[in-house]
Structure formats: C-alpha cells, structure tokens
Amino acid sequence: MLTTANVAEIAGLVGEPARAAMLLALMEGRALSAGELARAAGVAAPTASGHLGRMDAAGLLAIERQGRHRYHRLASPAVAAMLESIMAVAGQAVRRPVVRTGPRDAALRRARTCYDHLAGRIAVAVADRMIARGGLELSADGGVLTGRGEALLRAIGADPDAIRAASRGRRTWCRPCMDWSERRPHLGGAVGAALLDAYLGNGWMRRVQGSRAVTVTPAGRLALDRAFGFDPVVWDD
Template sequence: MLTTTGIAEIAALIGDPARSAMLVALMDGRALTASELANVAGIMPQTASSHLGRMTVAGLLAVERQGRHRYHRLASETVATMIEGIMAVAAEPTNSIKRKVRTGPRDAAMRRARSCYDHLAGSIAVTVADRMSEQGYITDLADGGQLSAEGVAFLRSIGVDVDTAFNRTTARRLFCRPCLDWSERRPHIAGTIGAALLTACFEHDWIRRIDGSRTISITRAGAHALNTNFGIKVGVQ
C-alpha cells in the first residue's frame, strides 16, 4: 500500500550521492557487479555492497547470480522512468536569470543518442517518435501512445519483432508509452515496442554502445537506415 512514509524512504535512498551515482550507471540496462558500481560511485566495495543491499530490499534493484558473481540491475522500467524523471527535474534552471536553457547532458554525442534503460533516447529518438507520429504509425503519443496497423506493418518491415513485444506486455509493462526525454524534454518511444526497436537497431548494427557509457554511436548502416526509414540525416561517428 502506498504511504507517504514509503515515498520518503525511497526518496531518502535515491538522495544519497553514492546510491544515485550507482542508479544512474545502471540506466543503460546493463547489470554490474558491486566492485564496478563502487568504482562509479567512488566508494569502497564493502560500502557499495551495503548500499546495494538496501536498494535491493527496497525494490529499486534486482540481483542476478552467475557462478560466484552477483550482478545488479534496475529492478524494472518503472524504476528507470522514475530516475529519468528525477534527472529531468534536477536539470531545471534554479534561478530567474534570462539565458538559453540547456537541458540534459553537456556531451553532444550523449544528447544525440543514448540508451534509457531498454529503449533509445536522445534527439534522434525524439525525432523517430515525431516521424512515426507524422506518418500516423503512432497516435496520441503524448497521452499514452497507440501503434496503428500501419505502424505495426512499418516496424515489421524494418525488422522489429512486434510479436514478441506484444507478448511481453503486462499491466505494469505497457506495449507503447511515452518517456519524457531528459535532454529534449519531449517524448520518445518506450514500452516493450521501444525495447524491441532498440534491440533491432543493435541486431542490424545500426547502432553500437560506447563502452562505459550510456552513449550510443551511429554506424554507417545506421545513418543510411535513419535517412531511408525516418528521413533523419545524421553523421557517422
């Protein structure tokens, strides 16, 4: 049952700088060890293990075991959405001085394309959502988002596994939903279909992860696919 005490406890957990650093590091969907997360947070592994244990008990993290190793990941898309939302609020200007507002990360590559848990984020992802809305493939994205029959056919034509995305849909894991982009402050596509689209982009070698970062680079094949399928012209990194 939701209580104000429960909200305060979750807020207190996330409010610790070391814990928030570890949560942000897991926003690319990977599962990391306590040592790796300790390095990210700049703390000792023993201290990291204590923090990770508390966040696991609270339902923020899930633990996967492989042999002697324990890997930590975000427990759900709901947790990732909460963290992304906090990041967006934290980036708001705190004074009234008139100036151009820069939202999101300073790094240009990260602003262009990055992973947001299990789906694509950044300016390219927002433009993909715009193009699909303009073509009628997705309707009412800002109010929830529905994939039209034409949208289903289009995504299948570019190799997205729509059927698996449908089958993975649950009451808590929607098929298609908007996710407010941290840097663009407009929605990109999340839900199981957003995850399926990201998976297809990796499988086609349209995009590649940059080690140790949420940043995603665009390959030559990806630049061609974005131009052909969405009318988006990007340079190859």
C-alpha cells in the same frame, strides 16, 4: 498501500549522491558487480555493499547470480523511467551559465540507452516522425501503434506480434518517456525496447563500452533516414 512514508523512503534512497551514481550507472541497461558500482560512486566496497543492500530491499534493484558472482541491475523499466524523469526535472531546476560541452556529452545527447530503450535526440525524432506519419498515437499515459506503425516496425525487423506476445501481462506495450536532454518524450515500453534491439541487431547502432552513448553507423544513418525521413538537424552536434 502507498503512503507518504513510502514515497519519502524511495526519494531518500535515490537522493543520496553515492546511491544516485550507482543507479545512473545501471541506466546503461547492464548488470554490474558491487565493485564496479563502488567505483562508479567513488566509495569503498563496504559502503557500496550497504547502499546496494538498502536499494535491493526497497525494490529498486534486482540481483543476478552467476556462479559465485552477484550482479546488480535496475529492478524494472519503472525504476528506469523514474530516474529519467528525475534527470529531466533536475536539468530544468539547475540554473547555470551555458558551458560548451565535449564530444562525449554531444554523443550522449544524440543517442544513448535509457535502460532497455533508446533516448536522446534521435529517439525523440523517431517518436515525432512516427506521430507525424500516422504510425503512433501518444498520450501522457501511453501509446498506440496504428497499422502504419506496425508496418514500420516490421520493415526494420521488429515483429509487433512477437513483441506483443513476449510482453503480454509483464510490461507496458508502449509509453512516452520524458527525455532528460531533449525535454520531450521518446518511446519506452516493449515497443521502445524492440526498436533498440532492431537498431543494434541490424548493425545500425553500436553500444559504446563504458558509456550510455550509442553510435550510429554509416549504414544506420542511411537506413534511419529512409525509415523515418529525418530532418538533417537530427544529426547535428
């Protein structure tokens, strides 16, 4: 049964700066070692191990073993959605002078991974265009693909039937995920993950090593424009 103590425990775990840094490092969707997470948080290895143990016990992390090595990842898309929502609220709460940010910040705003799906300006534009074209119905609680939406997924190489079969009973089919930089929803759930897989599999996008940023290839820009009919402002820095 959910209690205020449960909520306070999770909030306390996420609210500690070193643990927050580790969790955000895992938002890229990869599993990382304790050493890699210690470096991301700027703490010593024993300190990192203590933090990881507490987060694992609370259900925030899952451990993958490969031989003698142990790797940590976010336990579920629900944990990733919680972190993305916290970033959105934190961004609204902070009041500071506008600062011109560098190219890497611009890349993250344009397109980045949010655990297993795409976030950023392009991801929000995809959701907007699918809604405008009658391919998607999105509410605060979830989303529904129409026949047009399923046809669009097939056109870019994502089979809705296969996605539905693989995700049945294990995860949400389609849901809005509040984008921390755009302050509007992009697509999460099985549909959001399938879209990112299709973009990467088609060579339309590439992951940036050591970053959550995702770059769009020239062929990808043409293909995405054809598929979604983006406004040119989507590509502006």
